[in-house]
Structures are given as structure tokens and as C-alpha cells.
Amino acid sequence: xxxxxxxxYESGDFVDLPRHLERIRATALAHGGHIGIDRxxxxxxxxxxxxxxxxxxTLYYDKEEVLEVRSIPYHRRxxxxxxxxxxxxxxxxRYKYADRSFFLSVGQGLSSEEEVLFVRSDGSLTxxxxxxxxxxxxxxGLITPSQPLLKGTQLSRLLEQGKVxxxxxxxxxxxxxxxxxxxxxxxxPLEEAITLTPNQIxx
Numbered sequence: 001x002x003x004x005x006x007x008x009y010e011s012g013d014f015v016d017l018p019r020h021l022e023r024i025r026a027t028a029l030a031h032g033g034h035i036g037i038d039r040x041x042x043x044x045x046x047x048x049x050x051x052x053x054x055x056x057x058t059l060y061y062d063k064e065e066v067l068e069v070r071s072i073p074y075h076r077r078x079x080x081x082x083x084x085x086x087x088x089x090x091x092x093x094r095y096k097y098a099d100r101s102f103f104l105s106v107g108q109g110l111s112s113e114e115e116v117l118f119v120r121s122d123g124s125l126t127x128x129x130x131x132x133x134x135x136x137x138x139x140x141g142l143i144t145p146s147q148p149l150l151k152g153t154q155l156s157r158l159l160e161q162g163k164v165x166x167x168x169x170x171x172x173x174x175x176x177x178x179x180x181x182x183x184x185x186x187x188x189p190l191e192e193a194i195t196l197t198p199n200q201i202x203x
Contacts, residue, residue, distance in 0.1 A: 002062055002098035003027050008187050009048060009055040009071065016186070017041070019153045024061065027095050033063020040066055047071065056187055060098060074187055079194045080113040082181070083202045084172065087118050087126065093149040103129040115183070117201070118149065125170045131183040131194070134164055138179055143167045154184045163190070175201055 005024055008015040021037050028035040040061070047069035049055045060068040085106055106116050107129060117133065118126045125145045127133060132155040134142045144155060146166040158164040175181065176198050183194040 001031060002060055002067065004096050004098045005059045005061070006096075006186050007044070007057045007059065008074075009057045011052050012048075014044060014048075014057070016153050016157065017044075019156065020186070023096070023153065024059070028061075028063045030095065031063045035061060035064055035066075043069055076188065076192070076194070077115075078113055079115045079183065079196065081200050081202055082115055082117045082128070082196060083110065084119050085116045087120050089121055096150060100129075119172070122169075123171045124168075125172075125175070128183060131185045131188065134158075134182040134184060134190075134193070135170065135174060135178040136180040136182070138177060141165065142182070143170065143174075145170045152184070153186050154189055158184075158190060172203060 003024075005020050007017070007020050014020070021040060024035060024040055025037050040059070043066040044057065044059065048057070049071045054074045055071045056074040057069065057071045059066065060070070091102070110116070115128050117128050120126060124147065125133065126147070127149045132144060132148050132150075132152050134144050136142055142158075142164045144159075144164050144166055146168040148155070155164070159166065178198060181196045181198070181201070182190065183196070184190055188194065
């Protein structure tokens with residue numbers, strides 16, 4: 001089984017590298033393997049872009065070793081609408097698997113300005129195909145679903161810093177009541193998040 005990890009490479013270094021390395025280690029252990037974190041770090045730096053531009057670096061690995069590192073200049077998508085999509089009952093993406101065929105199939109037919117927001121069968125919100133979500137409350141403050149499909153490194157950082165609070169059972173009604181919806185991931189910290197309003201969500 002192959003996994004991926006996506007890192008932000010900026011100004012000649014990897015952003016939040018220890019958090020990514022810990023996720024890689026934990027993923028390998030959870031699947032009965034052991035991957036040398038020193039070797040992972042070495043592979044990343046040996047393949048690092050020789051540029052100070054912003055890059056999206058994707059690490060491919062299995063439970064024992066690094067398979068490949070790919071780097072591309074990063075350009076943020078321009079998302080203007082979210083479309084809700086119900087998840088299959090048994091769907092899980094707890095670990096960052098390289099096989100993203102489900103997400104690709106769901107996104108077929110959407111325009112480049114549209115993105116999917118997944119909802120469980122009980123109506124609870126999760127993630128988009130590539131970001132966690134934050135809801136800005138009417139009186140201020142940020143909340144996020146307590147059970148995302150995958151808790152990203154940026155979300156973990158914000159939770160630890162106390163800038164975001166987890167809340168169970170967030171639904172479409174919470175989306176409608178929110179002031180804004182923020183899309184974040186390792187490439188998009190909060191200050192660079194894609195920001196949408198409730199009227200940009202297609203129910």
C-alpha cells in the first residue's frame with residue numbers, strides 16, 4: 001500500500017516538517033511497518049527544489065521506505081462554490097493514501113471553480129477532497145468538525161494553538177449560519193485560506 005504526504009516548501013525549507021514526519025511515522029506503524037524518519041528527511045532535502053519559490057512537494061512512501069518525491073510550483077485553486085456530496089457508509093480516509101480515485105471520480109463534471117464538501121449519512125460535515133474546513137461563528141471564533149476525514153497538519157497546529165475549536169455534529173444548518181467558511185491544508189495556512197460565504201455553497 002502506498003501513502004503520500006504533501007508539504008509546503010518555501011524560502012528554501014519545509015514548513016512544519018516535524019509534524020509531517022510524525023504523521024509519516026505513525027502511518028507506517030499503523031500498517032505494521034517501520035520507516036526511518038532520518039531517511040525520510042534526507043530524501044526530502046536531497047530532492048528539494050533549488051529555488052526560493054513556493055513549491056508543493058509530495059512524498060510517496062510505503063510502510064518501510066520512501067518511494068518517490070515530486071515537486072511542483074504551487075498555484076492555489078480559485079474555488080467559488082462548494083457542492084455537498086454524501087459519503088458511502090463505509091468510506092474511510094483516516095490515513096493519506098496515494099489512491100485518490102474516489103475523490104477524482106466524485107470531482108468529475110465539476111468546473112475548476114467548484115469543489116466537493118463531503119457529508120456523512122447522519123448529516124455531519126467532514127472535509128473537501130483536499131482541505132479541512134473551518135466555520136466562522138456569527139459572533140466570532142472558528143470551529144471545525146470533530147471527525148474530519150483526515151486531520152491535516154495545518155488543522156492540528158491551529159487546534160493546538162487554540163485558534164480553532166472542534167465541535168461534534170456540525171451540519172448544513174451550521175454552514176448556513178456561519179459568517180464564512182475557510183478551506184485550509186498544508187499549502188494553505190489560515191492567513192492564505194480559501195474563504196467562502198454561505199451563499200457560495202450549493203445545497
